[in-house]
Amino acid sequence: MKTFQYTILASGLLIMMLLNACSKSNNASPAITYGGPPPSTWQEHWFEHNSLLKRVFYDNNQALYYDDAMDRKVTWPDTVFAKVWAYAKKTYGNFGDSSRLYVVMHQGIYTGEGHPGSYFDAAHDYRNMIDVGSQDWTVASDNNLNIPIHETGHIICGANNGVKGSPSDVIWGDSKFMEIYIYDVLINIGRPEEAAKVFNQMQTQYDNFPSSRSQWFKNWFYPIYNQYGKAAVLSKYFVLLSQNFPKKTNAHGFEYTRDLKFGEFIHFWSGAAGVNLKAQATIAFGWNMAWEQELKNAQEDFPNVKYPY
Known part of the structure; x- marks a missing residue:
C-alpha cells in the first residue's frame, strides 16, 4: 500500500503520522441496488479487511458501520460525517445514484489508516465509502476528523461530474x-x-x-x-x-484517458x-x-x- 506523511497539530505539538491511504482493491462483487435502508451488516472483502461490519446509524446522507471493537458510546460520527457529505454534495454535485456516504470505522486496528471507494468501483460494492481506523475515536478532533475528511476528498477528486479518475x-x-x-x-x-x-x-x-x-x-x-x-x-x-479533458465512456459514465x-x-x-x-x-x-x-x-x-x- 502507498504511504504518505500526514501531519496534525494537537495540544500545541506538531505530530507526524504515516497514513497508509487511498489504495485500491481489486476484489469485485456484484453491483448493489440503491433505495431503502442500507443493509444492517456489510462483510468486508478488500485488502486484508475481513470484518463483518454492523450498521449503527443511517440517515439520508450517510450509513455508518462499526467493527466489533468500536465503542458504541462514540456517537459524534452520526452527525459530523453526515454534515461532511451533505456539504460535499451541495458543493461538488451528486456522485452516482446513492445519496449516502458509507462510513466504515475500525478501533484499535488500521490506526491512522484510511482509504476511499466510489460508485465506480466494484471493490467496495459500488458505494461511495470511506474506511478508517483509529486507536481511540472518543474525541472529534485532529486526525479523527482530518483523515476521514481527507478520504472523502478522494471521492470528490476521483468520481466527479460523472467521470472516473483523478488526472491531477x-x-x-x-x-x-x-x-x-x-x-x-x-x-x-x-x-x-x-x-x-x-x-x-x-x-x-x-x-x-x-x-x-x-x-x-x-x-x-x-x-x-x-x-x-x-x-x-x-x-x-x-x-x-x-x-x-480527454475521456472515454465506461459502464457507469465516463473515465479520463490520461493525466494532466x-x-x-x-x-x-x-x-x-x-x-x-x-x-x-x-x-x-x-x-x-x-x-x-x-x-x-x-x-x-x-x-x-x-x-x-
Whole structure:
C-alpha cells in the first residue's frame, strides 16, 4: 500500500503520522441496488479487511458501520460525517445514484489508516465509502476528523461530474488538494477551530514537488481559494476538467484517458479562477520553459477554458 506523511497539530505539538491511504482493491462483487435502508451488516472483502461490519446509524446522507471493537458510546460520527457529505454534495454535485456516504470505522486496528471507494468501483460494492481506523475515536478532533475528511476528498477528486479518475494526482500527489479541501470542509461544517489548526500548520508545510520547498497551501491553493470564490473555485476546476479533458465512456459514465501535464494544470485552474494564474504558480513553484510551453499548448488545445491571456 502507498504511504504518505500526514501531519496534525494537537495540544500545541506538531505530530507526524504515516497514513497508509487511498489504495485500491481489486476484489469485485456484484453491483448493489440503491433505495431503502442500507443493509444492517456489510462483510468486508478488500485488502486484508475481513470484518463483518454492523450498521449503527443511517440517515439520508450517510450509513455508518462499526467493527466489533468500536465503542458504541462514540456517537459524534452520526452527525459530523453526515454534515461532511451533505456539504460535499451541495458543493461538488451528486456522485452516482446513492445519496449516502458509507462510513466504515475500525478501533484499535488500521490506526491512522484510511482509504476511499466510489460508485465506480466494484471493490467496495459500488458505494461511495470511506474506511478508517483509529486507536481511540472518543474525541472529534485532529486526525479523527482530518483523515476521514481527507478520504472523502478522494471521492470528490476521483468520481466527479460523472467521470472516473483523478488526472491531477500526478501533479498534487496524495494529495495537496486535500489540505485546502479539509480546511474548507471544516469551516463549512461548523468547526472553525479545527480549520484554524490546519491553516496554522500549513504556514510551515513544505514539499519537494513540483519543486524544492513548495508550499502548496500557503502559496497556491489558499490564495486561489481566498481570492476567487472559495469552494466555488474548487468545484469549478473539476467541472472544467469533466467538460474539456480527454475521456472515454465506461459502464457507469465516463473515465479520463490520461493525466494532466503541469502547464495544463495551471490552465484549468486559471479557467476556474477566471484569471491567468501563471504569476501565482511562479510564486508557489517557480517557472521554467517546459511549463511555459505546456501552458501555451493547453491554451490552444482547450480553448473553451476561458480566462484572459
